[in-house]
Amino acid sequence: MRSETHSGAGVALDLVGLSKNYGKNGVVKSVDLSIKPGEFVTLLGPSGSGKTTTLSMIAGFTPATAGEILLGGESISSRPPHRRNIGVVFQNYALFPHMTASENIAFPLKRRKMTRAQIKEKVGLALDLVHLREFGDRYPKQLSGGQQQRVALARAVVFDPPILLMDEPLGALDKKLRDSLQGEIRRIHRELGVTIMLVTHDQEEALTLSDRIAVFNEGRIEQCDTGETLYRRPASRFVANFLGESNIFTGPAEDIGNEAVVAIGDSRVRVERTDAPIGVSASFLLRPEVCRVGASNCTNASDGCSLPGVVADLVYLGATRRLEIDVPGHGRITVREPAVTGDQLRRGDDVTISWDFGAATLLPDAQSSAERELATPALT
Numbered sequence: 001m002r003s004e005t006h007s008g009a010g011v012a013l014d015l016v017g018l019s020k021n022y023g024k025n026g027v028v029k030s031v032d033l034s035i036k037p038g039e040f041v042t043l044l045g046p047s048g049s050g051k052t053t054t055l056s057m058i059a060g061f062t063p064a065t066a067g068e069i070l071l072g073g074e075s076i077s078s079r080p081p082h083r084r085n086i087g088v089v090f091q092n093y094a095l096f097p098h099m100t101a102s103e104n105i106a107f108p109l110k111r112r113k114m115t116r117a118q119i120k121e122k123v124g125l126a127l128d129l130v131h132l133r134e135f136g137d138r139y140p141k142q143l144s145g146g147q148q149q150r151v152a153l154a155r156a157v158v159f160d161p162p163i164l165l166m167d168e169p170l171g172a173l174d175k176k177l178r179d180s181l182q183g184e185i186r187r188i189h190r191e192l193g194v195t196i197m198l199v200t201h202d203q204e205e206a207l208t209l210s211d212r213i214a215v216f217n218e219g220r221i222e223q224c225d226t227g228e229t230l231y232r233r234p235a236s237r238f239v240a241n242f243l244g245e246s247n248i249f250t251g252p253a254e255d256i257g258n259e260a261v262v263a264i265g266d267s268r269v270r271v272e273r274t275d276a277p278i279g280v281s282a283s284f285l286l287r288p289e290v291c292r293v294g295a296s297n298c299t300n301a302s303d304g305c306s307l308p309g310v311v312a313d314l315v316y317l318g319a320t321r322r323l324e325i326d327v328p329g330h331g332r333i334t335v336r337e338p339a340v341t342g343d344q345l346r347r348g349d350d351v352t353i354s355w356d357f358g359a360a361t362l363l364p365d366a367q368s369s370a371e372r373e374l375a376t377p378a379l380t
Contacts, residue, residue, distance in 0.1 A: 010195030045216030265329020
């Protein structure tokens with residue numbers, strides 16, 4: 001709510017060695033993460049990866065086992081939740097059923113002993129922010145799920161918190177409403193400049209909303225970067241597999257300077273070098289949408305950017321089609337391409353899969369953080 005009375009752009013949030021153990025079970029394992037003022041960062045990962053527990057520790061609902069939480073450079077680790085001045089939006093809205101929308105939004109202001117005039121002004125601004133001015137007198141049961149979530153969002157930002165935490169805020173909504181509210185959240189973030197941390201398992205939501213995404217796995221952050229970098233240059237197999245569809249090839253390899261050559265069956269594939277070291281074998285990633293499929297004689301196999309295959313399945317999806325291709329020496333891969341291609345491919349057809357040089361991404365030989373932990377001998 002940008003207004004003459006608005007106090008706040010976002011502040012920096014730093015997690016330093018943040019950990020949470022339940023008995024001998026480490027749920028969050030020495031997480032380090034720095035978020036810049038006004039940045040939108042999403043914690044993305046499968047269920048049980050530690051992302052929600054991390055959010056809960058920042059909010060103060062779950063005590064940390066070790067580490068520090070710094071807000072604007074000041075430690076808040078020992079403060080109770082009500083003294084952290086953090087806005088929180090939950091998946092289940094957590095609205096008071098006996099209060100109207102306006103009364104729900106006013107609740108944190110009353111807790112802060114604001115005057116009636118101040119409360120009235122701020123509640124009005126908050127309702128305007130979420131486009132619900134005419135719904136202020138309605139009770140939660142009289143509002144749709146999307147309207148309830150907007151009220152919850154207004155309540156979380158009405159007191160001008162420097163940081164907003166959102167735990168699966170759109171998970172209970174249908175896709176059309178989710179897409180609409182994603183746009184609203186982006187708009188509110190731009191207008192307020194508040195620092196936002198979102199927890200989700202929805203990849204599309206993370207890519208749509210975030211400045212950066214921290215991918216969680218087994219209590220650790222595998223990689224934190226922009227959505228484009230995560231998608232095009234994943235730092236581990238886990239990230240490559242978790243974010244989007246992936247085809248990962250592995251074979252004997254040789255280093256030829258600025259390229260790696262990887263043997264897949266009888267074919268030799270050229271892959272642009274990255275910082276990833278090349279051993280006796282190497283792996284590379286091909287996203288389904290970078291591949292082209294044509295007749296088996298449509299491309300020169302010596303270019304190092306093609307593989308032979310056989311069509312195993314073909315599904316039309318409106319504007320696109322998904323093909324399952326069996327590649328000799330590897331197995332089945334997925335290709336997505338425009339549905340209007342002019343060909344009449346059928347199951348059992350011999351084809352050639354091709355792509356532009358640079359579209360294949362050499363993957364680091366390093367294991368995921370979880371695999372590295374399992375592989376590291378315990379110190380005795």
